[in-house]
Amino acid sequence: MKDVSFLKQRALALWSEAQRFQSEGRLDKAIDLYTKSIGIYPTAEGYTFRGWAYSFQKRLHEAIEECKKAIEIDPSFGNAYNDIGTYLMALGELDAAVEWFEKAKVATRYEARHYPYMNLGRLFAFRGMLLKAIAEFEAALMLCPGEPTCLASLNELKGNLH
Numbered sequence: 001m002k003d004v005s006f007l008k009q010r011a012l013a014l015w016s017e018a019q020r021f022q023s024e025g026r027l028d029k030a031i032d033l034y035t036k037s038i039g040i041y042p043t044a045e046g047y048t049f050r051g052w053a054y055s056f057q058k059r060l061h062e063a064i065e066e067c068k069k070a071i072e073i074d075p076s077f078g079n080a081y082n083d084i085g086t087y088l089m090a091l092g093e094l095d096a097a098v099e100w101f102e103k104a105k106v107a108t109r110y111e112a113r114h115y116p117y118m119n120l121g122r123l124f125a126f127r128g129m130l131l132k133a134i135a136e137f138e139a140a141l142m143l144c145p146g147e148p149t150c151l152a153s154l155n156e157l158k159g160n161l162h
Helices: 004-023 027-040 044-056 060-073 078-090 094-106 115-126 130-143 148-160
Strands: none
Touching (some): 004 027, 004 044, 115 148
């Protein structure tokens, strides 16, 4: 029986390689490597990023299912919640998306903690709920000061209030 830490290390190496292919737009190769990574040692990262690759292929329902598998493995992994919200927004399921962004906000393992705030800001802006959108972008800026997309969105929203 192989050492679990070795298997996890190998799986994460494949995941990292898959990310490289995905960044080059080679989605089929990336998906293949994410799948191999998951086969060796299932991780929340493997499922979430395979879902992200599916989303680039417009396979949004499959992408959502991948993120749900990631959450089963690691409920603290915020990327999966935020990604589900993003996919639901793309499907026009805005009410359902809000719930997932709110879950992403409180996930304990999430490096890009400002993303769900930005996505909620976009959602509220789309709905014409400008004050709520502004509050979300301001919260995002508290977490990631100077983030250019937040600043631009905030300036535009505040300009629309006059």
